[in-house]
Amino acid sequence: MPQVIRSPKVYDICIIGSGAAGGTAAKVLTEAGLSVVMLEAGPPVHPETDFKEHVWPYELDHRGAGVGAKVRGELNDEFMAPNGAWIIDGEPYTSAPGSNFHWFRSRVVGGRTNHWGRIALRFAPRDFKARSTDGMGDDWPITYEEVAPYYDKVESYIGVFGTKENIPSAPDGIFLPPPKPRCTEAFIKKACDKLNVLCVPSRLAILTKNHNGRRACHYCAQCGRGCISASNFSSTQVMIPPAQETGRLTLITGAMVREIVVGKDGRAEAASYIDKGTRSEQRVRAKAFMLAASACESARLLLNSKSTLFPDGLANFSGAVVRYLTDTVGSYGGGHFPQLEKVPPHNHDGVGGLHLYIPWWKFDRKNDFLRGYHIEFGGGRGMPTVGDWDDLCEEVEGYGLPLKQKIRSTYGTFIGFDGRGEMIPNEKSYCEIDPAVVDQWGIPVLRFHWQWGDNEIKMAKDMQETFRAIVEAAGGTYFAKATADGPNPYGIADGGVIIHELGTARMGTTPKTSVLNGYCQAHDVKNLFVIDAASFVTNPDKNPTLTIMALSWRASDYLVSQAKKGNL
């Protein structure tokens, strides 16, 4: 058996993962005076060299499109922020027969906050009490009112733009001023107004003013490629640095955690990890542990942490670990608007995301499905990205100037719509440890089971009908061919594709059916917390990351209060 190298120091807290959840906890805990060791599987990020928002496509080999222009649709290419991918060499996952699940992971300091769209929406009061409203799923053990002060703290600290709208399905927050709508956005808003569909300024974690020592956005519209000026939110640039400044954070990168080790008393006492550099097994000890490896990675870690005391995985007496996996319901459509050809060329830049969005607007109506969705949309004459012309040349024939003129005239005349809706957990969607597959570190991997329910399919149908209505009200031609047939009825995306997977160690009032209490603390192991989206009870239409940070901050405050009472 290989030798395990044990660190002599016992930290107050060990955090696993440095993304939205882990970064928030590191900041709060270290600033409160606790010593923290953070284990992160990926390498560090150096924004000045790793982020590429000011690199032009023509500066890259093959204009960044790769040999054969195969790069489009991928996020792990050389044009984007680093180390985020659908497939990671040596770290597979599997899907059960008949299930299609895709898992985007970022192995790097800051995790997927280096890659996210920065859409930062609060959950609504009714999202926390959905079962009490319609009888499906479960209620959270906490209320909106308990989380709201933490939404305030996160928004005030990271900076989120938006406007106060008083919409029941989309609570207002503490907002920086929003950017003005772009031409295509104002155009779609007019159509929404005709249809009585709400269309309001979006809410993104991007600075429209200098804020907390970070500079305002300079509107290069390239957020997906990182932001050297830290004008958008990443844990890497906004949460980890203040924690490091306290001198109380020990950040260990290239540390792939395999297992949480428990003592005879049933308390977590060490995290066992592979040092990727030396491939040696190391152990760090702490008084309390916070899993923040992302919802499915944290669940995997719990299941792989088996012992005589916890034969079915750590903190899994309920059997609820991995049971309530959900993703967001996504469906895509789009329109062609020939009238936009007449719009003179103009500067279409802005933040690297939408300036307007459509919140769930039918909250007080009877629909033929439960819960709701919002719509993100975009198009227009932004800077073409790598590989764009490859697509167009397949559609437009010709040579030289006439070809260029044709492409220029149609460029920016398409607007796309993405529905983002709530999935209700079902017993056919979950993950488990694949008994036959391990990753390159010898750690057993996850196998996903996935099935959408009828409610989600009905929601996707409604999305398609709405997209078409908006496009036609704006005088365009709708082009999605989403129908009831095939494996993806009404264009519903495969599981995991929207990258909002969560619910794999949910919180609840009873240890019989839930893993955590309302502070993300394991019912079965009192010094273990799971602070990422594994704790979520529902997956409302709102993108989850703002709520991940609010709950991580809340759990960290709770832990600090316990430490002050000597209860660590």
Ligand SMILES: Cc1cc2nc3c(=O)[nH]c(=O)nc-3n(C[C@H](O)[C@H](O)[C@H](O)COP(=O)(O)OP(=O)(O)OC[C@H]3O[C@@H](n4cnc5c(N)ncnc54)[C@H](O)[C@@H]3O)c2cc1C
């Ligand atoms: C392209 C894209 C767009 C998105 N857009 C939005 C959006 O607009 N709004 C929104 O709310 N959300 C969005 N998301 C989702 C958002 O990024 C995630 O919800 C959020 O980052 C999750 O935070 P987390 O801390 O749980 O996990 P992550 O940010 O994924 O961080 C987990 C960290 O843990 C590390 N880790 C994993 N396993 C181990 C291990 N065994 N040992 C040690 N370290 C480990 C990883 O390397 C990683 O750094 C988007 C995601 C992507 C990829």
Ligand code: SF4
């Ligand atoms: S659009 Fe603004 S926030 Fe995004 S990368 Fe450019 S400067 Fe940074």
